Amino acid sequence: MPRSLNRATIAIAAGRQAPTPDGPLSEPITLASTFHAGGPNGYARDGHPGWAAFEEAIGTLDGGHAVAFSTGMAACSAVLDELPVGATVVAPHEVYMGVRQLLEEAQGGGRLDTRWVDITDTAATLAVTEGADLLWLETPLNPLLSVGDLPALIAGARDLDVPVAVDATVASPMLLRPLELGATWSVHSATKFIAGHTDLLMGVTVTADAREAQRLRHHREIRGATPGALETFLALRGLRTLPLRMERAQANALALAHRLAAHPDVERVRYPGLPDDPGHDRAHAFMDGPGAVLSFEVEGGAQRADAVCHACELFAYATSFGGVESTMERRARWPQERGVPDALIRVNVGCEDVEDLWADLEAALRVSGDPRRQEALGAAPSSRG
Numbered sequence: 574m575p576r577s578l579n580r581a582t583i584a585i586a587a588g589r590q591a592p593t594p595d596g597p598l599s600e601p602i603t604l605a606s607t608f609h610a611g612g613p614n615g616y617a618r619d620g621h622p623g624w625a626a627f628e629e630a631i632g633t634l635d636g637g638h639a640v641a642f643s644t645g646m647a648a649c650s651a652v653l654d655e656l657p658v659g660a661t662v663v664a665p666h667e668v669y670m671g672v673r674q675l676l677e678e679a680q681g682g683g684r685l686d687t688r689w690v691d692i693t694d695t696a697a698t699l700a701v702t703e704g705a706d707l708l709w710l711e712t713p714l715n716p717l718l719s720v721g722d723l724p725a726l727i728a729g730a731r732d733l734d735v736p737v738a739v740d741a742t743v744a745s746p747m748l749l750r751p752l753e754l755g756a757t758w759s760v761h762s763a764t765k766f767i768a769g770h771t772d773l774l775m776g777v778t779v780t781a782d783a784r785e786a787q788r789l790r791h792h793r794e795i796r797g798a799t800p801g802a803l804e805t806f807l808a809l810r811g812l813r814t815l816p817l818r819m820e821r822a823q824a825n826a827l828a829l830a831h832r833l834a835a836h837p838d839v840e841r842v843r844y845p846g847l848p849d850d851p852g853h854d855r856a857h858a859f860m861d862g863p864g865a866v867l868s869f870e871v872e873g874g875a876q877r878a879d880a881v882c883h884a885c886e887l888f889a890y891a892t893s894f895g896g897v898e899s900t901m902e903r904r905a906r907w908p909q910e911r912g913v914p915d916a917l918i919r920v921n922v923g924c925e926d927v928e929d930l931w932a933d934l935e936a937a938l939r940v941s942g943d944p945r946r947q948e949a950l951g952a953a954p955s956s957r958g
């Protein structure tokens with residue numbers, strides 16, 4: 574696969590077998606736990622033709638060797654669990670809550686020591702990175718959507734001989750390629766934009782270092798965090814439309830962000846696509862777009878925010894993002910989420926018609942502003958989630 578192809582082409586063309594008469598165009602689902610001896614796989618925990626196709630496609634997009642995992646957390650763990658006991662990690666305060674819990678538990682058990690930092694402050698981040706064993710970055714951060722200066726952070730960490738991992742889940746491989754900036758690992762929860770249809774869990778870790786890729790495969794093999802054949806098939810099928818989905822969802826997100834920012838009941842919108850967002854200039858410098866996830870805070874606190882989520886009909890009140898369907902949630906409803914304003918609503922802007930989405934959102938803001946309706950909405954059964 575020539576690397577000079579545009580990524581919108583790679584997403585469609587990579588990860589296919591050489592043409593043979595009557596051979597399928599797409600990698601078929603192979604349901605097998607074991608294979609006849611003599612090939613590269615042997616046993617399906619060690620290798621699988623579906624993984625190879627998916628990994629070739631993601632690896633070509635990201636510019637490295639991709640290793641697929643059962644979930645995004647397994648992809649993150651494949652980097653973090655291999656650090657030696659007593660290693661020091663530098664990580665953002667606002668890191669994805671699953672990774673934060675993993676690091677906190679490793680700290681509690683005396684396995685890892687984490688220095689928490691505001692990664693939007695490059696100088697402060699590099700100051701604590703000196704002498705550390707890993708700099709863990711995430712951009713844009715989920716759910717506050719702040720943007721670290723990745724080129725400066727990665728170059729600075731390399732000068733200090735500290736390897737860097739970047740969780741690029743919110744951006745997806747269409748908008749951000751950390752390996753090109755010099756990171757050692759790029760990590761994605763493929764559950765989100767890559768698969769794109771809210772029907773599976775998967776993860777992928779990518780590295781430009783062939784020996785490190787071999788270590789990641791070994792980790793997967795002996796820990797057993799292997800993706801299923803159906804999931805891998807669906808994730809590759811989802812990847813084929815990632816460029817189109819991202820284009821549409823991102824255009825929708827930008828339009829909604831502008832309209833929300835102009836709405837009298839909205840206190841703040843966080844979205845790097847807005848010209849006055851603190852992450853705007855950075856995102857434009859090294860990302861190929863601001864993405865399709867935004868957060869906003871509504872006047873009236875948590876109760877109003879819950880009421881907005883329940884009043885929406887097109888936006889499902891559900892966690893996660895990256896699917897074609899629009900979803901939203903009041904993020905602080907999760908007890909393990911920290912440092913997130915109570916009234917903050919994280920929105921996954923999907924691929925529906927933007928006028929339908931805005932009509933839904935505007936109506937929800939209107940009815941949630943009525944105190945009587947608000948109480949009824951707050952008592953909706955799904956608020957137990």
Ligand SMILES: *Cc1c(COP(=O)(O)O)cnc(C)c1O
Pocket residue numbers: 644645646647649669671711715740742743762763764765774775776
């Ligand atoms: C969802 C997510 C993960 C974890 O992925 P799973 O597939 O849910 O295990 C990791 N990092 C970020 C930024 C995420 O949004």
